[in-house]
Amino acid sequence: MKRYLLMTTRTENFNDTYVPAHYDFLNRLKAENRLEMYGPFSDKTGGAYLVRAHSFEEAKKIGESDPLIENGSSTLVIKEWLTK
Numbered sequence: 001m002k003r004y005l006l007m008t009t010r011t012e013n014f015n016d017t018y019v020p021a022h023y024d025f026l027n028r029l030k031a032e033n034r035l036e037m038y039g040p041f042s043d044k045t046g047g048a049y050l051v052r053a054h055s056f057e058e059a060k061k062i063g064e065s066d067p068l069i070e071n072g073s074s075t076l077v078i079k080e081w082l083t084k
Contacts, residue, residue: 001052001053001054002052002053002054002055002059002080003036003050003051003052003080003081003082003083004050004051004052004053004056004059004078004079004080004081005048005049005050005078005079005080005081006048006049006050006051006059006062006063006066006076006077006078007046007047007048007076007077007078007079008046008047008048008066008068008069008074008075008076009045009046009074009075009077010044010045010046010073010074011072011073011074011075013072013073014073014074015071015073016073018067018068018071018073019068021067022066022067022068024067025065025066025067026038026049029049029051029062033052034051034052034053034062035049035050035051036050036051036052037049037050038050046074050081051063056078056080059078059080060078063076063078064076
């Protein structure tokens with residue numbers, strides 16, 4: 001599997017009521033052995049998580065199912081990360 005870095009950035013419509021669902025989402029990915037690491041940015045503008053997926057399309061599907069993305073609280077940027 002390939003590694004993809006999913007970076008989220010808060011929008012002006014950020015709603016923190018979706019944060020618990022976001023962490024439930026990350027915990028599910030971890031239980032599925034897809035999530036390698038995650039965390040917020042120190043400036044509180046968003047965060048990032050590193051997932052394993054077979055393709056960019058699969059990584060995009062994963063990222064778009066994040067409650068923060070689904071509800072417009074954050075935007076998403078995905079990069080395939082060629083880690084060593």
